[in-house]
Every structure is written in structure tokens, then in C-alpha cells.
Amino acid sequence: MSHHVLLIGGHGKVSQLLTPLLLSRSWNVTSVIRTADQKPTIEALGKNQPGKLDVLISSVADVKTESDAKQIIERVKPDWVVWSAGAGGKGGASNTIAVDHDAAIAFTKASIHTPSVKKFLTVSYLSSRRGKPSWWSDSDWETAQKTNNEILPTYYKAKVAADEVLTVLSRERLEKEARDGVPEKELFAGISLRPGGLTEEKAGGVKVGKIGVGAKTSRHTTAHAIVAALETGFKGWLDVIDGDEDPKTAIQKLADQRIDTSEEENWEAAKERVSKL
Structure with missing residues (x-):
């Protein structure tokens, strides 16, 4: 079945690796980029691919509200949305908040509240959580605390808030769809894909599930894991680092076992925080 993927942050390193993988499956992609000078680089990714590639020039930093994001979604009409944008440390704390918090949450809300969008995947990171899980x-x-509180405090606050919005609102939509009798295969999938430290290594195998922090994940492997998560129907938080298993096989196993590494977070407190955003 063909899909139309709205890829937000299309000029990023992971997105440029991901785009040909999506197109090679005859899925169509609308890649959102920030400036016109990035367009030739993205258009080159679509050459000789069975899927259709469109480029939309629109700075996500200008997306302030769910309504702003909704306008883009209504224009593009995707059935899947992938958030792979990020300030990347540029522009200081204010830009990190604008992109990784405000725009990310706006697109998350707008996607979940659009019935025609069936999947929303955000690229997060392993340490984006508030509590220490048992595994x-x-x-x-200690490593996660140092990263989140000393090295990347603004980024952490933005990403963990966006992850919470995704999880709380996805669960609400799933509960409603279940009450309405939506078949299981058609239920909404909200996915937070959470790699370790990103590297430029070649694509390889993965280790997924309940894993520790401090390990690395190749950007190439991350791109393959995104495709696998979309293909398998995984729902929830997906921790992924470099390993030995085939990405699709490993992630399908998690989906079948319903393993979701968000399970030990305090979701009652998270609901309260999300209600104020």
C-alpha cells in the first residue's frame, strides 16, 4: 500500500538518509525544509525512485501553534508524519525552544487530532525521560542526568515535553478509536524512536527494547529503524542502538510483544503537564 509521508526537517542528516528509503518503497514524501538553497540537495534524493518527492519550503521555527501546524498538514494531506527536525544547537536556547518544543508539540498535536493521519513518529533520544527505569x-x-541537566538542559526539557505530549494524546486517541470499534490494524500509532549518540557509521544491525544509555546509533541505522517502525505497526517508545539484529525483525518482535519503554514513567503527572501546554 502506498503512503504519503510528511517529513519535517527534511534537510537533516537522518532525513536525507531516510528519504530514499521511503521513496524506494513507492511511498510518496513531502519534505519540509527551511530555505530554498536546500532544495536541490533534497530533490536529488528523489531521482530514479518509484515514490514521488515534493519539497515544501517552510521554517518550522515559524510554527507556533497547533493551528499553524494544522494548516501545513491540511495542505499536504499525509497519512503518516515523521518529525526529524531539530535546532541542532544553533540559535541558542530560544531557537531550541521554538523548534524542539513549540513546533514539535504543535505538529504532534495537529497530527494526532487529524483523523486522516494514522501514524506520527518523532525522532527523540535515549535519555529523554523523567524517571529511572528498572532496566x-x-x-x-548518572550518564542520563549529566546529559540532560548539564550538557543539554534546554534540549532535554523540550524533547521530554514533546515525548509526553505524543504519548498522552496518542493514548487518548487510541482509547477513543477502540471505543468506536476501529479495527486493530487501523489504530493510530504514535512512535518515539530513541537512538543513542548518533554516528556516521554505515547501516548495520540493531539492539532494541529495554537497553541502557551511553551506546551509539549510526544515523544510517536510525533511518532504517524509522522505516521498520513504520512498516511493523510499532506503537510507543522505541529505544534503539547499534547491534546485531535485523531492524525490521527486531522491531516486529517488540511490536508483537507490545514492549514499550515508556511504561515506567509517571503518566498521571505527565497528563497534568500536557493539559497545561
């Missing part, structure tokens, strides 16, 4: 060691927790 982390004390050393894992």
Missing part, C-alpha cells in the same frame, strides 16, 4: 543501572542514570 537502567545507576551508571546509566
